[in-house]
Amino acid sequence: MVSVRRGTRSRHLPSVLIAALAIGLGGGGIVHVLRHPEPPVVWASEFLFVGVPIVGLVYGSYWMASRHLPSRFRWSVVRWVLGSASVAGVVTLGYLLGQSVEPIADAELGFTIVLVSLYGAFVSLFTAVSNGRRYLDRTRSERDSSERGHAGGRRILSPETDILVEQQYEWTDTPPAHAVVAAIAAVENTEITEMDVTLYDHIHTDALNRIVTTETSVVLLFPLETYWVLIDGDTLSILQDPVATHRGVQGKDIL
Numbered sequence: 001m002v003s004v005r006r007g008t009r010s011r012h013l014p015s016v017l018i019a020a021l022a023i024g025l026g027g028g029g030i031v032h033v034l035r036h037p038e039p040p041v042v043w044a045s046e047f048l049f050v051g052v053p054i055v056g057l058v059y060g061s062y063w064m065a066s067r068h069l070p071s072r073f074r075w076s077v078v079r080w081v082l083g084s085a086s087v088a089g090v091v092t093l094g095y096l097l098g099q100s101v102e103p104i105a106d107a108e109l110g111f112t113i114v115l116v117s118l119y120g121a122f123v124s125l126f127t128a129v130s131n132g133r134r135y136l137d138r139t140r141s142e143r144d145s146s147e148r149g150h151a152g153g154r155r156i157l158s159p160e161t162d163i164l165v166e167q168q169y170e171w172t173d174t175p176p177a178h179a180v181v182a183a184i185a186a187v188e189n190t191e192i193t194e195m196d197v198t199l200y201d202h203i204h205t206d207a208l209n210r211i212v213t214t215e216t217s218v219v220l221l222f223p224l225e226t227y228w229v230l231i232d233g234d235t236l237s238i239l240q241d242p243v244a245t246h247r248g249v250q251g252k253d254i255l
Contacts, residue, residue, distance in 0.1 A: 014074035015065035022057030025118050032111040053122035060125040070233040071168050077128040081121045088120025089113045165238040176212040177205040183238045
């Protein structure tokens with residue numbers, strides 16, 4: 001079955017913004033280096049100083065886009081990166097203007113501010129990536145524990161699992177129970193009112209809406225008819241596993 005992935009564009013937007021910041025500031029720094037030739041050793045050092053944060057920011061933005069992270073975390077990283085770059089640039093400008101006895105050439109002043117802003121953004125993103133790694137390790141551990149508990153120590157899903165729908169939500173705007181029903185309707189290409197599945201026959205919908213919130217990071221996996229429903233933070237996935245069965249596990253055993 002063809003997988004349908006939704007919300008990818010909005011998920012990648014924070015990473016695109018960070019990469020654009022790196023390319024914009026880095027491009028300005030590289031142009032300055034090219035326009036102001038220095039002895040080879042100095043020139044190479046300047047290219048290195050500009051290139052390191054550019055590569056780091058672009059890689060960090062790629063890492064963030066390719067990982068299963070909550071949208072609020074992604075946008076928080078964008079705010080920190082932009083804020084760090086701005087603060088570093090403003091503080092550097094104020095310091096140089098306040099300490100300098102002789103006038104500073106505009107080009108040199110601009111290059112210094114760009115370089116410091118790049119490193120401010122780089123350090124901020126590096127810290128965010130470290131936090132993101134810890135978050136992923138923690139959620140992976142929680143998911144493994146959940147699967148072991150629900151399947152008596154056996155894996156619930158096989159490597160052949162298909163992701164039919166995957167979408168991110170702000171749970172304050174969309175109740176999780178409604179999101180699950182809408183996702184199943186999308187998979188079956190039908191209207192919600194015409195579905196044969198009644199969600200509250202399988203899980204306690206009120207409990208689901210109470211447990212899954214924007215403020216908490218919850219990992220839930222439960223069966224629904226022939227599908228598996230996975231809620232991981234702000235991401236809802238509808239899965240289908242052609243190998244594994246529900247092994248007698250019912251949604252109301254979990255919720």
